[in-house]
Amino acid sequence: MYNQKNxxxxxxxIRILESRGMIIPDYDRCKQYLLTNNYYNIINGYSTYFQTSTGDDQYIKGTSFDEVCNMYSFDNEVKQTMFRAILNVEHHLKSIFAYRFAESYPDKRYSYLDINCYSNEKTLSVGYIISQLSRIIxxxxxxxxxxIHHYVNHYDDVPIWVIIDYLDFGELVTMIDCVPKKLQNKIAKDLTSFIKDNLPDFKGQFTPEIMISLVKNIRETRNVCAHNNRLLEFRCRADSMYFPAIYEKYNIKPNGLRKRTFSIFLSMQCFLSKTEFAVLSNTLRKRFKHLSNQLKSIEITEVESLLGFPDNWQNHSTIVQGEI
Structure with missing residues (x-):
């Protein structure tokens, strides 16, 4: 037997919310908001952060409906900000990968459909990506x-720099993961220009293993943002590999958690220009600061914790945004 939700x-x-102690500052505006934004998404998704620890669905004294709406808006704004930055990450990776792959196989038609152009250790993944590329063509x-139509009909070939724009981020990550180590090393080396741009003191190595690990978690975060799922409390399936250049600065230890939004944000220094990362960082800081001014019944530090950010992160100084 199932308990049906009527x-x-x-x-x-609204009466249920009021019975649980939530303040409704403007009844008509609340009614319109719930009608157009879905009660389940707003209340079940975000009002729980304002409930007491008693387990009876009661809200902390003074909690208003506006606070819940502001939390919902904040999560959406952070997702949009992260997503825009991830699009830039994807753009840079596609450009570098297409160039290095074409350089490695300059005279081979449809080289990316040839199993010999990939690592022997990734047979199943290679089969999948070749199938996907064939399907796209x-x-x-x-x-x-x-x-693609133009190149097939005029040249009986579709170069990697053409088909690359038809790949989604997941397919791109799979291709990078499947190419030989020599090619991965070239891509990782190209990306060090971003790392040095954001972290001028960097003198270490950016290995393919670290690169792929970071990219996989960026991809997971991208999917949450793109599908408009809740980013608060989101965790990637696995911790990214430890990269001292970006983690030591924020006192993240090798045994620390590296699957939250904060660590994903930090990792994008490896894939964005200094200006692109500054825009991302400064926009997030403004989002936190704005929400902090809107909260009355809980502290902003609680929200920061939900995303893995350190306390009072919004008070950090801005990064100078130069020319791209």
Whole structure:
């Protein structure tokens, strides 16, 4: 037997919130907000952070509906900010990968469909990515007015720098993970220009293993943002590999947690220009500061903890945003 959740009118939903101690500053505005934003997403997703520890669904004294809405908006704004930065990460990776792959196989048609152009240790993943690339070409060549159709019909080949724009981030990460170590080393070496730009004192090594580990967690975070899932409390499936250049500065130890939003944010210094990372950092800082001014019943440090950020992170100084 299942306990069925019966439909409730918005007025009934508001009465439930009030019975649990939530303050409704503007009844009509609350009603419209719940109607257009989904009670389940707002209340079940974000009001729990304002509840007491008694386990009876009661809210902390003084909790208002506006605070819950501000928390919901904050999570959305952070996701949008992270997503924009991740698009830049994806752009840089696609450009570097396409160049280095083409350089490695300059005279081979459809080189990325050749199993010999990949690592022998990744047979299953190689089979998957070759299948995906073939599917993309077979689909796109049917339609005129796109670059794949043009190259297939005029050159009987689609260069890597053309098909790369048709790959999603997951397919790109799989390709990087599957190419030979020599090629991965070249990509990682190219990315050190970003690391040195953001961390001028960097003199260590950026290995392919660290690069791929960081990129995989960036990809997981990207999917949360793109699918509009809740970023608060999100954790990647595994900790990224320890990279002292970015983690030591923030006192993150080798045995510390590296699967939260904060560590993903830090890792993007390896894939963004100094200006791009400054925009990301300063925008997030403003988002935290704005929410801090809106909260009354809980502290901003509690929200920072939900994303893995250190206490009072929003009070850190801004990073100078120069020219790209």
């Amino acid at each position: 439909f409730k009118q918005v007025d009934d939903q 077979n689909k796109q060549k049917k339609y005129p007015n796109n670059s």
